[in-house]
Amino acid sequence: MHEFRDTVLASLPDIEDLYRVGKDLQVCPYYASREAIPGAEVVTLPYPLLLQKSAREALGIKLEGNIVIIDEAHNIMDAIANVHAAEIRLSELRRAREMLGVYVKRFGKKLKGENRMMVAQVGRVVESLSEWLNTALNGKVS
Amino acid sequence: MVKHGVEWKGKLRKALVQGKGTDPITQGDHGIVDSNSLLKARGADQINLYQLIKYIQDSKLAYKVESYVSHKEEEEAQGQGKTSTTTPVLHTLVSFLSALTNLSTEGRIFYEKLLTTPSDIKLSYLLLSPTHAFSSIVSAARAVILAGGTMSPFDDYKAHLFPMLSEDKITTLSCGHVIPSSNLFVWTLASTRPGQQGSAAASDAFEFSFQKRSDPAMIRQLGLVLLNICSVVPDGVVVFFPSYSYLDEVVAAWQAPETQNGPSVSFQRKQTLWDRLAAKKTLFRESKGGSSDEILQQYSDAIFSAGTASRQQLDPTGRGGALLLSVVGGKLSEGINFSDRLGRCVVVVGLPYPNINSPEWKARIEYVETAAIARLTSSKTSRSEGEGDKTQSRALTREEALPLARQVARDFYENACMRAVNQSIGRAIRHRGDYAAVVLIDRRFGTDRIRGKLPGWIRQGMVEGSENKGLAGLMSGLGSFFRGRSG
Numbered sequence: 001m002h003e004f005r006d007t008v009l010a011s012l013p014d015i016e017d018l019y020r021v022g023k024d025l026q027v028c029p030y031y032a033s034r035e036a037i038p039g040a041e042v043v044t045l046p047y048p049l050l051l052q053k054s055a056r057e058a059l060g061i062k063l064e065g066n067i068v069i070i071d072e073a074h075n076i077m078d079a080i081a082n083v084h085a086a087e088i089r090l091s092e093l094r095r096a097r098e099m100l101g102v103y104v105k106r107f108g109k110k111l112k113g114e115n116r117m118m119v120a121q122v123g124r125v126v127e128s129l130s131e132w133l134n135t136a137l138n139g140k141v142s
Numbered sequence: 143m144v145k146h147g148v149e150w151k152g153k154l155r156k157a158l159v160q161g162k163g164t165d166p167i168t169q170g171d172h173g174i175v176d177s178n179s180l181l182k183a184r185g186a187d188q189i190n191l192y193q194l195i196k197y198i199q200d201s202k203l204a205y206k207v208e209s210y211v212s213h214k215e216e217e218e219a220q221g222q223g224k225t226s227t228t229t230p231v232l233h234t235l236v237s238f239l240s241a242l243t244n245l246s247t248e249g250r251i252f253y254e255k256l257l258t259t260p261s262d263i264k265l266s267y268l269l270l271s272p273t274h275a276f277s278s279i280v281s282a283a284r285a286v287i288l289a290g291g292t293m294s295p296f297d298d299y300k301a302h303l304f305p306m307l308s309e310d311k312i313t314t315l316s317c318g319h320v321i322p323s324s325n326l327f328v329w330t331l332a333s334t335r336p337g338q339q340g341s342a343a344a345s346d347a348f349e350f351s352f353q354k355r356s357d358p359a360m361i362r363q364l365g366l367v368l369l370n371i372c373s374v375v376p377d378g379v380v381v382f383f384p385s386y387s388y389l390d391e392v393v394a395a396w397q398a399p400e401t402q403n404g405p406s407v408s409f410q411r412k413q414t415l416w417d418r419l420a421a422k423k424t425l426f427r428e429s430k431g432g433s434s435d436e437i438l439q440q441y442s443d444a445i446f447s448a449g450t451a452s453r454q455q456l457d458p459t460g461r462g463g464a465l466l467l468s469v470v471g472g473k474l475s476e477g478i479n480f481s482d483r484l485g486r487c488v489v490v491v492g493l494p495y496p497n498i499n500s501p502e503w504k505a506r507i508e509y510v511e512t513a514a515i516a517r518l519t520s521s522k523t524s525r526s527e528g529e530g531d532k533t534q535s536r537a538l539t540r541e542e543a544l545p546l547a548r549q550v551a552r553d554f555y556e557n558a559c560m561r562a563v564n565q566s567i568g569r570a571i572r573h574r575g576d577y578a579a580v581v582l583i584d585r586r587f588g589t590d591r592i593r594g595k596l597p598g599w600i601r602q603g604m605v606e607g608s609e610n611k612g613l614a615g616l617m618s619g620l621g622s623f624f625r626g627r628s629g
Binding site: 050069072077081084087090095096106115118124125126128129131132133136137 | 268
């Protein structure tokens, strides 16, 4: 890992070079290049990794005191909306409920108090969303 | 736990009081959902979603459930080769719940019935304001640079990305285009006939608004205009339509046999407009499902295999180059170079406004309007980015703010459209020695409002008064622009 980091920081590799270095050193270039982030002066990354706080934290990207350059910035507002967009289907909720059922049937008794409570809450949220969607699907929106 | 629940509820209630959407607007098969009503059943609105999300993530519940269930199913299916490498469904749930925890004033939830069998229905969350999401970047970084080739109109970025910054913290720098102005020819075609076509009253003016765009006479006129353009422009011509559905409609009309006895067609009645276009250029059209790379490759091949097409086009029977019918905001409008011979002329047909009747756009516009009213009526900052009154310092009354807010919302909507147009136009000129003509077909391109939203370099290349000169003016203009140029 350290060797990868040092090799990578000493030169200016592109993504194919990273792959080769990773292969030579028998490390995953994706995870190993994360090691190189703190030492790097310029980090380029795709929109979603920059725009989501959770992604930045996971990658160890610190914006404090740094300059953020957003290229092709005419897309930035749409990109923000896309990153934060979310959707779920009734069929997925049904599947989730079903799976939770199977899971609880097997492990329910083994779960500790807090775990059991939280899993039950997940179930309730899923049921509540499903109920709303079921009603809406049948034409009535409450 | 209970305490947290109360907090969460309090937040929702607050949002309810401020928010519209207490009555979901039902609109057939899609509409806006009141986020509060979603979790009403089973007392789910008492649950602290933040905690729940954290629990699911920390406990890796999604993976546990998913792997156990798929293991179980495999057992039952007795190795019938059922693969389940999809995203765990609980992950989808978590992303959606996270969206629910965003401020309800900043986003909207929509439902949409899906035309699948068995019937299904989908909830989707749309973030209306990027402000909050972007502020963590703006406040943390030392500087934020937004760079782009087509950033105008810029007001939107100011208003929506960093409304909290004062004017003196924002610097804009706009550079001219790298090409000399003689390499650009911009023409607004308001009508085929010369004369004052700027007014809506002109009956034969080009106006590709949703209401008027299906007019068969206008579609035919458009075809004739392209036919003319294709006879003078060498090599590649790219036409951008406002949508796939309109492109389909127009192509279908052009492919249909001519029925009118117009004087200009009488000598060639057996040929459809499509055939006549095909006689000038090899035709390509972007399709919604098709591979854009493939089309682009064929299009380039058609242009480059034609040899020095600029010579061929002098020969009236010779076919030179290719015509690509594409869609604004489509696959070919971004990131692709129509440099040099690939794009000697870019034609934009109409103004590609987003569908204002879609629930998403309704919600967006409503949000921008509400936010603008709030900003204008608050005494703290009364800086407005709309029309005028930058000097006024007192808060406006609601009545005074309303028309301004409407204007801001209208600008927002128009800007979305113009950004897409500008992006499409920008495809043609890619380096210093490049040259291209841009033809904007719609009388609305002649209005100051729209013109003001084109990038400076396009405005500078605009032939003055072109919107009143009709097709004849365009033809002579194009003729002299391309005369003496080659390769």
